Amino acid sequence: MLLHDRLKQFWGYSEFRPPQGEIVQTILNNQDAMIVLPTGGGKSLCFQLPAVMRSGLTIVVSPLVALMENQVQDLQQRRIPAALIHSELPAAERKRILSTIARYRLLYLSPETLLSASVWQRLLEVKINTLIVDEAHCLTQWGETFRPVYYRLGAVRAALSHNRDRIAIAAFTATANSLAQATIERILQLEKPQIFRLSPYRANLNLQIQSVSTPRQRRQKLLAVINSQMGSGLVYVRSRSESEELAEWLTQQGHRTGAYHAGLKSIDRRCIEQDWISDRLRFVICTCAFGMGIDKAETRWVVHYHAPFLMSEYVQEIGRAGRDGKKATAVLLKSSWLDSEDRQRWQFFATQEQNQIQKAQTLIQKLPQQGNVDQVSREFKGAAIALSLLYSAQQLVWTDPFHYQIQSRRRLAQASSLNSTQSMQNYLKTKDCRWQFILRSFGFEQDALNFTCGHCDRCQQN
Incomplete structure (x- = not known):
């Protein structure tokens, strides 16, 4: 009964949505868990409520400053002791939080901040209940070459649990197929994690793909889609410069919009978020930095100006629309055979990955057999990525989050199937129901059997 009392007291809900109650109990029982719930499925409550229920600290590892700021602001408004530390935080504020860390129930950190010397040393001195890895798909998308520190998180539990009670780990994401889940678990x-998975299918979300032949036509199609839609929306782009250029052009066309990306100052991001939530901006031109942790249930439409590289990105971003259960639309603009823009971007993405692997392969032969990752990184540029790739290939062990031991230097595989753009390319070309393709992509084979949503562009054509 106490559980429901706290649910009502802090969140105003009388009951849990399935399977929230079971997830909360799993975390309270100190069991590991893998949770895959659709965007808008109430994941945050599942680890925030257990943190409220007991003394000690819950560490939340989160990928984006904007996401952390939104969640902590929401918790503080509910009078739940929560804080965040990130690279943009003034030194005095960082010091204050670390000196009063025992008063908090939740502490939000990026993986890099978690393993920074001052924060790590302080965490060794306090009681920690649970390590939450939020948006855990970022581990598989970014962990090898973009943010290699993610691949050191597996060594955190043993180091923090030394001579203390066992720390449970729970991974939360909206998008992880069976391969990604297995990678996250490893x-x-x-x-022996408890597994919770809900189908990503959203009956109220209409998926549409429209072809464009030239960059100019892409802009005109975007304008036509925006003019045809009612209510609030989001336009996802792949770069900061694209967000700014499009926002300027659409403002000239008479639309109330703004550009949002990770390069903006925190105060500017907050301002754009609030302007959008309060309808002062009808839509935002944004990169993937916008959306995680920002909830506007009545968002009616999402447009992808370019196709994302990965299916997980796509499903995360379309999931921002129609959270209120009312009809919503997601439109993706893809290059036709006349326009090679998408193909060039995919090729650039793949080439970058291959180049990084080749550089790492050369560097691996020079690295010490064992050592401290920070020291080795100072001596060898790119060492952290090389070590991450070795760990991914199961040729290295982390003896703790800071020290490694190389067990083999076999040649690395040329490409990671986790981050292949092939699935996204297949999605654009499929003749089947769009939702059926998504269900299959994320391991819901039974749900996908003979499935047709009846309202995507493919179903309407067939």
């Missing part, structure tokens, strides 16, 4: 070293 990297985080989850122990």
Whole structure:
């Protein structure tokens, strides 16, 4: 009964949505868990409520400053002791939080901040209940070459649990297929995790793909889609410069909009978010930095100006629309055979990955057999990525989050199937129901059997 009392007291809900109650109990029971719930499925409550229920600290590892700021602001408004530390935080504020860390129930950190010397040393001195890895798909998308520190998180539990009670680990995401789930479990070293998975299908979300032949036509199609839609929306682009250029052009066309990306100052991001939530901006031109942790249930439409590289990105971003259960639309603009823009972007993405792997392969032969990752990184540029790739290939172990031991130097595989753009390319070309393709992509084979949503562009054509 106490659980429901706290649910009502802090969140105003009388009951849990399935399977929130079971997830909360799993975390309270100190069991590891893998949770895959659709965007808008109430994931945050599942780890925030257990943190309220007991003394000690819950560490939340989160990928984006904007996401952390939104969640902590929401918790503070509910009078739940929560804080965040990130690279943009003034030194005095960082010091204050660390000196009063015992008063908090939740502490939000990026993986890099978690393993920074001052924060790590302080965490060794306090009681920690649970390590939450939020948006855990970022581990598989970014962990090898973009943010290699993610691949050191599996060594965190043993180091923090030394001579203390066992720390449970729970990974939360909206998008992880069976391969991604297995990778997350292995990297985080989850122990017999309880698995919670809900289908990503949203009956109220209409998926449409429209072809464009030239960059100019892409802009005109975007303008036509925006003019045809009612209510609030989001336009996803792949770069900061695209967000700014499009926002300027659409403002000239008479639309109330703004550009949002990770390069903006925190105060500017907050301002754009509030302007959008309060309808002062009808829509935002944004990169993937916008959306995680920002909830506007009545968002009616989402447009992808370019196709994302990965299916997980796509499903995360379309999931921002129609959270209120009312009809919503997601439109993706893809290059036709006349326009090679998407193909060039995919090729650039793949080439970058291959180049990084080749550089790492050369560097691996020079690295010490064992050592401290920070020291080795100072001596060898790119060492952190090389070590991450070795760990991914199961040729290295982390003896703790800071020290490694190389066990083999076999040649690395040329490409990671986790981050292949092939699935996204297949999605654009499929003749089947769009939602059926998504269900299959994320391991819901039974749900996908003979499935047709009846309202995507493919179903309407067939």
